[in-house]
């Protein structure tokens with residue numbers, strides 16, 4: 001009485017196989033085409049070792065990392081305050097949410113030159129452009145989170161004598177936590193994008209500067225090694241946020 | 253105190269509603285909705301009172317006026333002789349149709365947070381919360397989360413929370429409405445026992461005739477909107493009331509009278525809604 005007994009392998013096996021296949025494909029394609037634009041995996045790996053021994057590149061990674069950290073921190077603070085302000089009342093919600101969504105929808109790359117004009121070519125413009133990317137996902141998730149709070153919980157708290165601060169601390173914040181972390185996850189990648197775009201455009205330092213340099217000087221092996229490092233950074237941040245998100249949404 | 257149960261006409265007046273009317277702006281913006289009109293009632297300390305009437309006749313509004321959550325357009329509510337001007341967390345506790353428990357906190361923490369809202373002394377909160385859970389038979393579920401409990405248990409938790417606040421007055425707005433019939437019956441019996449033990453003054457909004465008769469000392473029957481008090485029925489039966497009371501001729505007689513009183517009002521309310529639709 002056994003049903004058709006095709007047992008699919010556990011998911012991590014199939015996933016590992018797909019990744020392996022892609023890496024092999026990478027190696028084959030890299031050896032086939034022009035090595036001016038693309039490098040096989042083996043070369044990228046060896047250049048990886050050399051460029052990460054390079055002091056300049058390490059310096060660039062460090063610069064990008066702290067710019068990203070500051071940009072992300074600012075995105076969270078400003079986005080949270082902005083989101084709370086918009087969600088504060090029906091009036092502010094109806095007035096400001098459309099504006100927020102409109103700003104979010106603008107392809108921000110078009111205003112990058114203005115950021116550089118205003119903030120200069122130093123770290124400030126990169127931080128600012130990162131924040132302009134990270135801010136909106138956070139603000140929008142915070143607004144959505146606050147909208148989801150059951151009014152009865154607040155009514156009940158008021159009947160028991162809760163102050164405004166207690167309502168914020170005991171109801172709004174915990175209710176918000178899952179959507180805040182979702183917003184932070186989206187914002188972390190968005191901020192990274194903003195910072196890298198600004199670094200590419202201004203090209204005075206940081207990882208973005210080196211991706212441009214390696215690209216323009218036809219050193220694809222180094223370029224891809226750098227991209228791999230960046231991807232690793234993004235994945236790490238993303239997974240940390242996902243863990244936090246899960247930790248704070250166990251009750252949902 | 254000659255009355256054995258400490259209830260009825262002998263008790264001192266605790267809650268007074270003086271000529272209360274309330275008008276809401278209509279939801280569509282134009283005009284207004286008269287929710288309550290000229291309500292005058294007195295409720296004795298330790299009395300159990302039910303409010304019954306068609307949907308939308310203003311029962312919740314009256315409860316909220318007494319609880320200080322709504323300032324009436326006219327008239328006033330008084331508790332212990334003092335005019336109600338806002339929430340009275342030390343004197344009034346609510347139980348709503350839904351349990352209104354914080355989903356991310358355990359049952360015990362929910363009660364402790366409520367005690368924090370009420371500004372109860374920090375040192376005693378844990379003990380008070382645990383005692384309240386014990387009183388409703390939920391002590392084994394102190395560390396459970398609301399979503400792990402059944403609907404009936406959640407309402408029990410809400411009852412425990414209300415008890416932990418140690419208020420004189422309990423306002424219950426259709427607390428059993430979302431529960432199934434059997435759970436409601438058990439809950440009612442528990443409540444009747446609780447009434448016999450504690451001198452709580454309770455206002456209960458309910459749609460169930462049987463519940464109103466089984467639990468109340470007095471039943472206020474409301475007219476359809478604008479809500480006025482159409483009749484008051486007395487149920488002269490000591491607490492705790494046994495399930496046998498529910499099958500007695502006295503119970504049936506009262507319930508039939510209640511039904512007669514309500515039928516016309518419910519029909520009138522339905523008629524008004526139909527006109528509103530046309």
Ligand SMILES: Nc1ncnc2c1ncn2[C@@H]1O[C@H](COP(=O)(O)OP(=O)(O)O)[C@@H](O)[C@H]1O
Pocket residue numbers: 276277278279285286287306307308309310311312313314477
């Ligand atoms: N906040 C409000 N704004 C406008 N109208 C309301 C509001 N609350 C209640 N009402 C209206 O007042 C009337 C009485 O409501 P309510 O007291 O909730 O009735 P009940 O509890 O008896 O069903 C209803 O017609 C309802 O639509």
Ligand SMILES: [Mg+2]
Pocket residue numbers: 311312313425
């Ligand atoms: Mg109601």
